[in-house]
Structure formats: structure tokens, C-alpha cells
Amino acid sequence: xxxxxxGVRMTPATKLYLYVSLSLVAALVLVPLLTTALGGFKSLxxxxxxxxxxxxxxxxxxxxxxxxxxxxxxxMGNSLLIAVVTVFLTVVVSAMAAFTFxxxxxxxSGQLMNYFLIGLMFPVATAILPLFIRIxxxxxxxxxxxxxxxxxAFGLGMSILLFRNYFRNLPEELFQAAFxxxxxxxxxxxxxxxxxxxxxxxxxxxxxFVNSWNSYILPLIMLNTETKYPWxxxxxxxxxxxxxxxxxxxxxxxxxxLPTIIVFFLAQKHIIAGLTAGAVKS
Amino acid sequence: xxxxxxxxVAGSVTASRTVTYKSPTSRGRLPVLILxxxxxxxxxxxxxxxxxxxxxxxxxxxxxxYGTPTEFVxxxxxxxxxxxxxxxxxxxxxxxxxxxxxxxQIPLAIWLAMMLANKITGVVAFRLIFFLPYxxxxxAAGLIWRFVYDGDYGLFAAIAGFFGVATPYxxxxxxxxxxxxxxxxxxxxxxxxxxxxxxxxxxxxxSVLEAAEIDGATGWQKFRYVTLPLLSSTVRLSVFFAIIGxxxxxxxxxxxxxxxxxxxxxxxxxxxxxYGVTRMQVGLGxxxxxxxxxxxxxxxxxxxxxxxRHD
Numbered sequence: 089x090x091x092x093x094x095g096v097r098m099t100p101a102t103k104l105y106l107y108v109s110l111s112l113v114a115a116l117v118l119v120p121l122l123t124t125a126l127g128g129f130k131s132l133x134x135x136x137x138x139x140x141x142x143x144x145x146x147x148x149x150x151x152x153x154x155x156x157x158x159x160x161x162x163x164m165g166n167s168l169l170i171a172v173v174t175v176f177l178t179v180v181v182s183a184m185a186a187f188t189f190x191x192x193x194x195x196x197s198g199q200l201m202n203y204f205l206i207g208l209m210f211p212v213a214t215a216i217l218p219l220f221i222r223i224x225x226x227x228x229x230x231x232x233x234x235x236x237x238x239x240x241a242f243g244l245g246m247s248i249l250l251f252r253n254y255f256r257n258l259p260e261e262l263f264q265a266a267f268x269x270x271x272x273x274x275x276x277x278x279x280x281x282x283x284x285x286x287x288x289x290x291x292x293x294x295x296x297f298v299n300s301w302n303s304y305i306l307p308l309i310m311l312n313t314e315t316k317y318p319w320x321x322x323x324x325x326x327x328x329x330x331x332x333x334x335x336x337x338x339x340x341x342x343x344x345x346l347p348t349i350i351v352f353f354l355a356q357k358h359i360i361a362g363l364t365a366g367a368v369k370s
Numbered sequence: 371x372x373x374x375x376x377x378x379v380a381g382s383v384t385a386s387r388t389v390t391y392k393s394p395t396s397r398g399r400l401p402v403l404i405l406x407x408x409x410x411x412x413x414x415x416x417x418x419x420x421x422x423x424x425x426x427x428x429x430x431x432x433x434x435x436y437g438t439p440t441e442f443v444x445x446x447x448x449x450x451x452x453x454x455x456x457x458x459x460x461x462x463x464x465x466x467x468x469x470x471x472x473x474x475q476i477p478l479a480i481w482l483a484m485m486l487a488n489k490i491t492g493v494v495a496f497r498l499i500f501f502l503p504y505x506x507x508x509x510a511a512g513l514i515w516r517f518v519y520d521g522d523y524g525l526f527a528a529i530a531g532f533f534g535v536a537t538p539y540x541x542x543x544x545x546x547x548x549x550x551x552x553x554x555x556x557x558x559x560x561x562x563x564x565x566x567x568x569x570x571x572x573x574x575x576x577s578v579l580e581a582a583e584i585d586g587a588t589g590w591q592k593f594r595y596v597t598l599p600l601l602s603s604t605v606r607l608s609v610f611f612a613i614i615g616x617x618x619x620x621x622x623x624x625x626x627x628x629x630x631x632x633x634x635x636x637x638x639x640x641x642x643x644x645y646g647v648t649r650m651q652v653g654l655g656x657x658x659x660x661x662x663x664x665x666x667x668x669x670x671x672x673x674x675x676x677x678x679r680h681d
Contacts, residue, residue, distance in 0.1 A: 241417035302507035
């Protein structure tokens with residue numbers, strides 16, 4: 089096992105061992121991703137004889153055809169729209185509810201909080217069939233709302249918990265000072281709690297956005313029209329259509345995960361903190 | 371805050387100023403409750419609680435989803451379920467995923483976290499690379515690995531060609547496919563667990579380790595008797611996530627195998643989708659949901675009570 093304490097005086101052998109092991113694991117992570125990206129530049133024949141290396145001839149048309157078509161952009165747009173509305177609604181609705189749990193004393197407050205915590209215990213898949221029937225009966229099937237509303241509802245448990253814990257830890261003095269000055273709850277929520285809660289708003293937003301952006305099972309069940317598909321569904325349809333023309337599928341995969349990778353590298357600190365904190369604190 | 375005080379006093383509160391200091395919570399409570407609670411309550415009840423209750427109800431019927439359920443069959447859906455080979459396979463696979471996670475993924479994550487605790491150049495880069503698969507969508511990861519495993523075009527074909535052996539079609543082999551899926555799960559999620567351990571390691575008190583070192587503990591002893599016990603709450607957390615993740619696994623399996631070949635890679639949720647949703651057997655699908663729900667709730671309560679009571 090590696091020595092974590094004596095980082096100062098490390099023998100060259102330990103150092104070598106560390107770098108070799110770490111690089112090996114890094115290679116296991118990166119090779120599939122890089123071959124996917126490079127594979128998108130190959131012709132099918134090239135791919136067949138040479139899946140690892142650089143393309144013999146760089147076939148840019150695989151990528152440009154997708155980029156100049158509207159299919160890719162439409163799917164990205166759909167995903168973005170669904171994710172943005174989901175995040176906005178989740179943050180607003182859960183912050184409001186959490187505020188009442190943190191600051192307003194009322195009968196049954198504890199029980200009601202526990203009621204929301206039930207939502208943390210099971211995944212959306214458990215209730216997917218009744219959910220489908222409910223959405224159908226509400227006439228929301230094949231609409232963005234049919235995906236957004238269940239997503240918001242299933243995100244509430246975690247978000248309310250995170251918001252409530254954060255609101256409760258705001259200094260009590262703020263609250264008293266504001267009330268002495270005649271500030272009401274709603275005003276306090278809007279002018280004091282929310283502006284002070286940017287870190288937790290960020291955490292909740294990141295978790296909800298990533299969940300929604302990557303979500304597959306809900307859109308799969310709720311949407312029927314291909315023009316409304318978010319990208320995880322679209323990519324599966326694309327793969328179904330182009331079957332074994334892997335070079336096109338690989339180019340499409342690369343382009344769809346590219347935004348995620350770029351945003352991840354730009355905001356890695358916040359994303360890692362948000363995703364792990366979001367999971368741990370709930 | 372200044373504009374707040376200026377506008378706030380203008381209301382009808384002048385008389386109650388001294389009173390409100392004692393109980394600021396009694397005034398204006400009703401409007402905030404009426405405004406702030408119902409949206410969350412409504413959404414949550416309508417789309418989380420009621421569907422779960424309905425799943426329990428529908429699971430006692432044979433129903434194709436149209437009209438109202440009338441054909442009451444009692445617990446037949448559940449007996450059908452537990453006598454179904456594909457569902458048993460799904461349960462076994464879910465268990466297998468948990469076992470692999472405990473035996474392979476978590477030790478791997480701890481090992482990497484320990485290595486990354488060293489102050490060497492490039493730590494941040496490695497950490498980023500290892501976390502990268504976790505932020506990718508399961509569907510994308512599944513498709514990428516479907517290519518990797520592809521017997522005609524993929525990396526496996528190339529590797530087999532290099533060694534001059536017959537190309538294995540891993541995902542089409544009913545004995546191998548589940549292991550191929552398991553490898554992808556480890557690839558996708560070890561970075562998340564590693565991050566948990568990195569955070570856990572940062573909380574470990576250095577002086578305890580130094581004391582052990584002075585007492586002549588070897589690297590392994592320090593790890594086994596000092597670091598690991600101090601990480602125990604992180605381990606429990608990480609195991610908990612592995613179990614929950616296994617129970618809801620779906621997105622990753624669909625692009626890889628879709629549960630096949632011959633149901634060998636079904637999980638509970640892919641089973642629910644294949645047999646409940648696509649065939650519109652609402653009763654049977656809801657029964658799977660109920661089983662999943664019972665397992666999740668039992669685990670959540672049991673695990674918290676037994677293993678996490680000190681945290």
C-alpha cells in the first residue's frame with residue numbers, strides 16, 4: 089500500500105510506482121474516449137483495420153455533416169431546454185418549501201419534512217408505469233412538461249434537504265434583526281436568505297442539471313416524437329438508424345459528449361464539489 | 371439591508387415592535403405557508419407519492435393501462451415474477467453488481483485516493499481524468515463501450531487480431547456479457563467513489579499517522595490499523611451508494627445489451643422496462659416497482675440504523 093504520510097521524502101522507486109499505476113488507470117479511462125473521438129474521423133474500412141491509431145486520412149465530413157445538419161442541434165436544444173426549466177423549477181419550488189421548514193414554526197412541520205424525504209429513498213424507475221399513466225391522463229404525454237414535472241418532483245427530496253440545512257445554519261441574528269425592522273417572511277426569503285445562499289443554489293443547480301442532461305428513462309417513456317427527443321434518446325435512435333456505420337455513430341457520440349467535457353474542464357472544481365456534496369449531504 | 375429597514379417599518383408593525391422581538395415567528399406565518407408550501411407539496415404528491423401508491427394498487431391487477439383496472443388477480447403478479455427466470459437473473463445480476471463493487475471498485479477507489487494523497491506533480495490532472503467518466507451520461511458511456519467490445523470494428527477485435535486469436539463477441543456471449551457490463555460499471559463509477567475517499571482522507575488527522583510511524587508501523591500497518599478505521603464512515607457511505615446505484619441501473623445496460631443475450635444481463639429496472647413498459651403489462655411492471663421499492667426502503671432504513679448510526 090502506498091505511503092501517504094511521507095510525501096516529502098519519497099524514494100524514486102515509490103515515485104515510479106505511483107506514476108506507472110496512475111498512468112495505467114488513466115490510460116484505461118482515456119483510451120475508449122480517445123478512440124471514440126478519433127474513430128469519428130476515420131472511414132469505415134480504416135476503422136476496421138485500425139481502431140486504435142490515428143486515421144490514415146482524416147474524414148472531416150463525418151463531423152461536419154452532423155454539425156451542419158439540424159438533428160444534432162435540435163437534440164442539444166431539447167436537452168438544454170428541459171434541463172434549464174427543470175433546474176429553475178426545482179430551485180424555486182424547493183427553496184420556498186425549505187424556507188418554511190427552516191424558519192416558520194407550524195404544526196406538523198417535522199412530519200411534512202419527513203414526507204418529502206421519502207422521495208430520497210427510491211428511484212423514479214419504481215413508479216414509472218403509474219407515472220406514465222398519470223402523465224397520459226393529464227394530457228402531457230409527448231410534451232416537455234411530461235419529462236420536466238416528474239424530474240422536478242423526484243429532485244425535490246434532495247433539494248429541500250440541502251436548502252433547509254443551509255437556511256438553518258444562517259446566523260439567527262440576521263433573522264431577528266430583520267424582524268425587528270419589520271421585515272416579513274417573504275421579504276426576508278427574497279432579500280436575505282436567497283442572496284446568502286448562492287453556494288447551495290449552485291450545488292442544487294449542478295446536480296439537477298447534470299441529472300436532467302443525462303436523463304434517459306423518463307424521456308424514453310414520455311416522448312414519442314423524434315423532434316422532441318433530448319440527446320441521450322436521440323443518440324440511441326441515431327445508433328439504431330446507422331447500425332454498423334460506426335464511424336458516424338462515433339462522431340455523433342463525440343459531439344454529444346463534447347459540451348459535457350468542455351463544461352466539466354472549465355468548471356471542474358464546482359462540478360466535482362457539487363456532485364459529491366450533493367450526494368453526501370443527502 | 372438599509373433599504374429593507376427603510377421600507378419595512380412603513381407597514382402596520384409600529385405597535386408590535388417590542389413584541390415581535392420575542393416571537394418573530396408568529397406574525398405573517400399564514401401567507402408564507404400558503405404561498406411557499408403548496409407548489410412543492412402538490413408536485414411531490416402528484417408525481418412521487420401517488421404513483422408509488424398506485425404501483426402498489428396496480429400490482430394486484432392484470433391491466434393493459436386502458437380504462438380502469440378491473441381484473442383483480444391478488445398476488446399472482448408477484449408469484450409470476452418470482453417464478454420468472456429472467457427476473458431471478460435480474461436479481462442475481464443486481465447482487466453481482468454490488469459484490470463486484472465491494473470487491474473491486476471500492477478497493478480500487480481507496481487505492482487511487484491514497485496514491486493521489488501524495489504531493490506529486492499532476493495530482494489534479496489525474497483526479498480530473500478519473501472523475502471524467504462519472505460526469506458522462508450512462509447512455510454515452512454505454513455506446514462507447516459497445517464500440518470497444520464490438521467484435522468487428524472495436525478495440526477488442528484489434529486486440530484479438532494482435533494476439534492472433536479468434537475475435538470474441540463479448541456482448542453476444544451469454545456467459546461473458548454480464549462481466550463486460552460489470553467492467554463498464556467499474557469504469558464509469560470508480561472516480562466518484564475515489565472522490566469520496568479523497569474527501570475522507572483529508573479529514574484524517576496527520577498526527578495519528580505520524581505517531582504510528584514513530585512506533586515503527588509499516589506502510590501497510592498504518593493503512594490497515596490507522597487510515598482504514600478512520601475512513602470507515604466513508605466506506606459505509608460509498609457502499610451505500612454502490613448498492614443504490616446497482617438497484618437503479620438501467621441507462622448503462624440499454625445501449626450495451628438491452629438486457630440480452632437471452633436475458634443474461636437483465637437488471638431489475640431493465641426487466642421492468644422490457645416486460646412491464648414495452649408490453650404494457652401494468653400489473654406485472656408495477657409489481658417489479660413494488661419489489662424494488664421494498665428493497666430500497668428496507669435498505670435505506672436498515673443500513674442507516676445498523677451501519678450509519680454513528681455518523
